[in-house]
Amino acid sequence: MRAFDYIAPDSTESVVAALAAHSPNARLLGGGTDLIVDLKHTSNTPKVLVDVSQVEDFHGIEMTDRGLRIGSMVTHTEIMKSEIIQKELPAMVDAAHTVGAVQTRNLGTLGGNLVTCVPSMDSGPTLLALDALVTIAGPKGSRQITLEEFFVGPRKTCLEPDEVLVDIIIPKENVGKPTHFLKFGLRKGQALALVNAAASFHVGDGNIFSAPRIALGAVAPVVMRATKAEDFLAGKEITEANMAEAGEIAVTEIKPITDFRASKEYRRELVAVFTRRCLAGAYALHQSRA
Amino acid sequence: MDDKVRVAEQQDLDTLESLREADADLRLPAVVEPVAYPLETLTPVARQQTPAVGQRAPRPDGRLHGLGQTKYIDDMTFPDMIHAKVLRAGIASARIISIDVSEAEAMPGVLATLVGKEIPVNSYGPSIQDQPLLADEFVRHAGDGVAAVAAVSEQIAKDALAKIKVEYEPIEPVFDPLEAIKEDSIKVHPTASNIYASKIVKKGDVEKAFAESAHIFEDQYRTQMVEHVPMEPHASIAMWDANERVSLWSSLGRITLGRADMARVLNMPVNRVRMIATIVGGNFGGKNELTTEPVLALLSKKTGRPVKGVYSREDEFISSTTRHPFIMDYKTGVSAEGKILARKVRLILDGGAYCSWSETTLGKACILSPGPYNIPNVHIEAYVTYTNKTMTGAMRGFGAPQVCFAYESQMDDIARKLGIDPLEIRMMNAFEEFADSPTGQVLESVVVKDSLKIAADRFGWKENG
Amino acid sequence: MTDVTLTVNGKERSASVPPETTLLEMLRSKLNLTGAKLGCDVGDCGACTVLVAGKSVNACLMLAVQANGRDVLTIEGLATAEAFHPLQKTFEELASLQCGFCGPGIILSAKTLLDENPDPTVQEIKDALAGNLCRCTGYTKILEGVVDAARIMNGKQDAA
The missing domain is CATH 1.10.150.120 ([2Fe-2S]-binding domain)
Structure with a gap:
């Protein structure tokens, strides 16, 4: 690696100050599983690396008034081991489990996975399906936006060079919402998703889909919601036929590409099946809890 | 034990302790400490007994592997050692107009550069010497090295590569082996044909037997290029001494061949080349020939320093040998009962830019291509052609896995068409004791049928098949 | 240069390294602990695995300074002079x-x-x-x- 300076601030304010002083020549270091690879094998070396992993505000998983708060520097392993997530949102455990391998999950963070913003990120779909919010700190203070607004394009978020992702919040009403995540890679370990998907809904009176959410990864420039399929489901009875129909509708909303991992036709097939299976999985979770 | 000796040991320890303290004060790297681990050795029981069959034979190196004490090339270091990196062409086919290393040489930390023209005999290869160590006139695949840098750190060497200016005149490349074998194709080397080795095996009369066959099966099978991906990338350290001798510690698997090649390309007597083999971190056929060893040797000669060169994973993929992709045409004549009467095979091997171990691969693939079956009439033709791709060479089986994929795929097709159980059709045709191979070799200790039977029983072929 | 102090295989070890030094580089070239290997240099192969605070990490993807003050176990520290793991x-x-x-x-x-x-x-x-x-x-x-x-x-x- 080429030479750079390293600083490790211990508060949000000092991170923001460091960015103000050094951007655009600074880059934020979280777990480093993407950044260090980048620094080794590409030529764009920053002057300063700002290690944000020692900021206390960026850690911790806890229930707050607004919902479940997950610090951006929480590792995938910590998510898998969190009792509250295991109990309330097992789909997040499943999603974290599919990231890389043990070593990558021990270093890699949820925030890092989101800011990298690759279309195949495994943390994205579940969080989108749970209407997650993100807190961003910058020179003008902190702001909160939806995760959907956060994703802008492949490897591009709405973060300004002098801003930093503080935490991810899952709104209170969605903590415990039946959710299911599925990923299809070419291997079980260490594989990028050909398609990943998550679905969530509450079971309304009369066994109907209430607040259905379907989120899909690796089939568009960013992780996306299949809103037409969601609209179709809203208020309808929970049946296998409706789940399958939603899968067919979701296929019409995606913009998959053909690359060396899979063809767009194959990705379409996967989306139809995965949407249906995610909905069925979420329903199964609801029933097992009842 | 003599007391005096113990006193002396005690003093040594004190000295070391004080050294460590001084070291901590100076904030220098800590003094390297020896690692403690159990030293008793495991007695290799099997090696003392006869017969060894049925006995456990612990690997002699197994213990050190588990302790992390095995020393591979990259674990070795010498005083004043420097690091070398090779610039890859990144273009599949071109004439080199000029190579300018002046800017790289001017970089602080860079001690020397090397280009192909500086290599005494810039060609090598296990059978045909068609490969330059560093391309000097023509680039024939994107992974060809064109220049090398030795610097005080790997990073500086890498950065220096970016400062080397190479001017290329692009030449239209040929990638498809079926295109390459055509007479009017673009030639990868200045030869009349891209085909650089071929073999024909004939037995009986295939045309007559085809005419007498109840069924004819004609299919084409293709396999892809495969990289060995050894966990340990290619690595060597070269040390040129004042006595005009060169010592090489290398991950090379065949040091005697390598030594002869070294002497040849460096144009020096073989007794001045010392090759030291170490434990290899995975070979699989990919470390059977020289790669950058002579380049490191010459950089060592230029700088007077030991030079280490370790391939990056990218180097490994684009510039070390790979498994030959095969295009295999199979025509098979079968009797109504399922007996194979005749088989005609044409193999086109994609040899990539250089020969490497293609001749060996071609020969073995050729002989094995009809499969382990009694076939009275056989006609096999095999050709290996140059293309502007990473060269293909030795890899586990030398062509045997590729043809196995073809003939076993076709056996399944034949079984399906004739409505015969896939195991049955193999039992019907498989070699038996003293069978004749396609080349007329009488085979002994043939256990194909027994193996098939045992395997079928073990995984429950009849029940699950 | 950054001062990095690690507890490696139970012993405190310090070195001054440039910030861009990976944990793997520090272990291999400063402390001569060559058991962890560089295989792929992108965190896929796991040949560089060491334990930091009891958790396995790819030492090629971690800066030495990120491990500052923490416990590191390498393969060399797994056996004692008396017993293998x-x-x-x-x-x-x-x-x-x-x-x-x-x-x-x-x-x-x-x-x-x-x-x-x-x-x-x-x-x-x-x-x-x-x-x-x-x-x-x-x-x-x-x-x-x-x-x-x-x-x-x-x-x-x-x-x-």
Whole structure:
């Protein structure tokens, strides 16, 4: 690696100050599983690396008034081991489990996975399906936006060079919402998703889909919601036929590409099946809890 | 034990302790400490007994592997050692107009550069010497090295590569082996044909037997290029001494061949080349020939320093040998009962830019291509052609896995068409004791049928098949 | 230069290194602990696996300074002068390693698994070793080595 300076601030304010002083020549270091690879094998070396992993505000998983708060520097392993997530949102455990391998999950963070913003990120779909919010700190203070607004394009978020992702919040009403995540890679370990998907809904009176959410990864420039399929489901009875129909509708909303991992036709097939299976999985979770 | 000796040991320890303290004060790297681990050795029981069959034979190196004490090339270091990196062409086919290393040489930390023209005999290869160590006139695949840098750190060497200016005149490349074998194709080397080795095996009369066959099966099978991906990338350290001798510690698997090649390309007597083999971190056929060893040797000669060169994973993929992709045409004549009467095979091997171990691969693939079956009439033709791709060479089986994929795929097709159980059709045709191979070799200790039977029983072929 | 102090294999070790030094580089070139290997340089192969604060990490993806003040265990620290770790014993007896290049990483990954889960299923072992590639063995003997080591550690089998 080429030479750079390293600083490790211990508060949000000092991170923001460091960015103000050094951007655009600074880059934020979280777990480093993407950044260090980048620094080794590409030529764009920053002057300063700002290690944000020692900021206390960026850690911790806890229930707050607004919902479940997950610090951006929480590792995938910590998510898998969190009792509250295991109990309330097992789909997040499943999603974290599919990231890389043990070593990558021990270093890699949820925030890092989101800011990298690759279309195949495994943390994205579940969080989108749970209407997650993100807190961003910058020179003008902190702001909160939806995760959907956060994703802008492949490897591009709405973060300004002098801003930093503080935490991810899952709104209170969605903590415990039946959710299911599925990923299809070419291997079980260490594989990028050909398609990943998550679905969530509450079971309304009369066994109907209430607040259905379907989120899909690796089939568009960013992780996306299949809103037409969601609209179709809203208020309808929970049946296998409706789940399958939603899968067919979701296929019409995606913009998959053909690359060396899979063809767009194959990705379409996967989306139809995965949407249906995610909905069925979420329903199964609801029933097992009842 | 003599007391005096113990006193002396005690003093040594004190000295070391004080050294460590001084070291901590100076904030220098800590003094390297020896690692403690159990030293008793495991007695290799099997090696003392006869017969060894049925006995456990612990690997002699197994213990050190588990302790992390095995020393591979990259674990070795010498005083004043420097690091070398090779610039890859990144273009599949071109004439080199000029190579300018002046800017790289001017970089602080860079001690020397090397280009192909500086290599005494810039060609090598296990059978045909068609490969330059560093391309000097023509680039024939994107992974060809064109220049090398030795610097005080790997990073500086890498950065220096970016400062080397190479001017290329692009030449239209040929990638498809079926295109390459055509007479009017673009030639990868200045030869009349891209085909650089071929073999024909004939037995009986295939045309007559085809005419007498109840069924004819004609299919084409293709396999892809495969990289060995050894966990340990290619690595060597070269040390040129004042006595005009060169010592090489290398991950090379065949040091005697390598030594002869070294002497040849460096144009020096073989007794001045010392090759030291170490434990290899995975070979699989990919470390059977020289790669950058002579380049490191010459950089060592230029700088007077030991030079280490370790391939990056990218180097490994684009510039070390790979498994030959095969295009295999199979025509098979079968009797109504399922007996194979005749088989005609044409193999086109994609040899990539250089020969490497293609001749060996071609020969073995050729002989094995009809499969382990009694076939009275056989006609096999095999050709290996140059293309502007990473060269293909030795890899586990030398062509045997590729043809196995073809003939076993076709056996399944034949079984399906004739409505015969896939195991049955193999039992019907498989070699038996003293069978004749396609080349007329009488085979002994043939256990194909027994193996098939045992395997079928073990995984429950009849029940699950 | 940055001062980095680590507790490596139970001993405090310090070095001044440039900030861009990876943990792997510091271990290998400053402390001469060459058991962890550089295999792929992108965090895929696991040959550089070491334990930081008890968790397995790819030392090629971690800066030395990120590990500052923490406990690091490398393969060299797994055996004592008196005894092997059960994994080292079973891996030797079963010839679980061939070329051995992946071994230090695999053994450390397996160690963290057995520390947390003393009686893992084969699927759990595979999952725990997904970040460690081996090109020689086909993994069968490695799985057997881990299963056997678990047995020894649970006292179900004498440490032969």
